[in-house]
Amino acid sequence: MTIVFIIIIAAILLYVWFVYNSLVTAKIRVSEAFSQIDVQLKRRTDLIPNLIETVKGYAKHERELFEKVTEQRSALITAKGAKEKADVNNQLSQTLKSIFAVAENYPDLKASQNFLELQEELSDTENKIAYSRQFYNSNVMDYNTKLQVFPTVTFAKLLRFQPAEFFGTAEKDKEPVKVKF
């Protein structure tokens, strides 16, 4: 009787051990994927001072935009966690969009080789952020699914595993486009 009891306990311990290891692996994958996003965000924040300098040379009067973008840039550098970073990054994307829209009004700026290169670099970085976000989110989904399936869900909290946050896109992008006549 005691032998059966010991075998059952050993089986449960083995199972928990296995689940624990697979959760740790999934969690490491999530944080690795997140550092990939960080690499791209860093690249973006490095490009912005250049952009401001270039645009300033042609469009001195857009001070408000420059201040906004500088502010959001430093907010992005200090932001912590997936949700905050995603929010600040999305705001920054919007501001950059308005800078490029404003640039349309300055033909000299638009023709500047330096500006064109920066625009190309920034849109490439934007794409890379999108792809690294996709990779991160699919890892988060794998990890969160592992956490929430039965029977793992019953003891995951005891092992101190928390669900990871998705790196969200801007809410504005998700809303349907409103057409006014």
Place this chain on the structure above:
Amino acid sequence: MEIYQTISANKIKTWLIMFLFVIFITTIVYVFGKALGYGWPMVGFALILAGVTSFSSYYYSDKLVLATVKAKAIEKKDNPELFRIVENLAIGDGLPKPKIYIINDPSPNAFATGRDPNHAVVCATTGLLEKLNRIELEGVISHELSHVKNYDTRLMAIVTILVGFVVIAANFFTRSLWFSGGRRDREGGGNIQLIFLLIGIVFAILSPIIATLIQLAVSRKREYLADASGALLTRYPDGLASALEKISADRRPVASASNANAHLFIVNPFRGKDAKAWFSSLFDTHPPVAERIKILRSM
């Protein structure tokens, strides 16, 4: 959800094929050893010989392939758009950026090779870069990166090695038959050894054929799987579908492709052999393109 199911179904089938392959190889070595009456030392010798050959081909197969198809490495400044596409999709797949090679050939086609993601190479023909638009090119590159990510490039290298091993073993057996005749009579091993000898002869004839068939079957499963995971990466199966349409519409063969590397390409590099009987379709390195397009369109 559809895409996830396709991937897991393909993975199960692939494991099954690999499992059967291992059993097949083990049985053959055992039967050959028994039939020749050499026993285990001879089997060991054959294993070591084949192992050394396999080991070196494992490390040099990618370089050999790239040399035989006359591919050249390119820098970022040579084709920034292609570089960006590969970089971005590699980020989306969580892979290091693979090296990029170009084959100077008007026939559109592409393949990936390398033993693991850190040594991966993606190779495209100049015809492919000219014919496809950005979205279609992304479809093709994501297909190739999926081969890298799923370790297809390694699997194909290993399968090639396994097939090579079977061929070596079969050759070894048929040759040694001529020398072992007298020895067997003196031993008087009886009926059991005779039966093993007959099975051995059958295996020697069949094994290269069976091994080739398995190699081709693995390759075909892998194409469907890479299509599915490529579509998961770009979230746009139609891009790859329309790229496949354009590639298969071009009837020119890739000049530097051969039997040894045909299974690597995204679409069979030898063209114009569509009307086929069931039996000859067993020897195809690729599933029918029409079938692949149909699956992609229904995702």
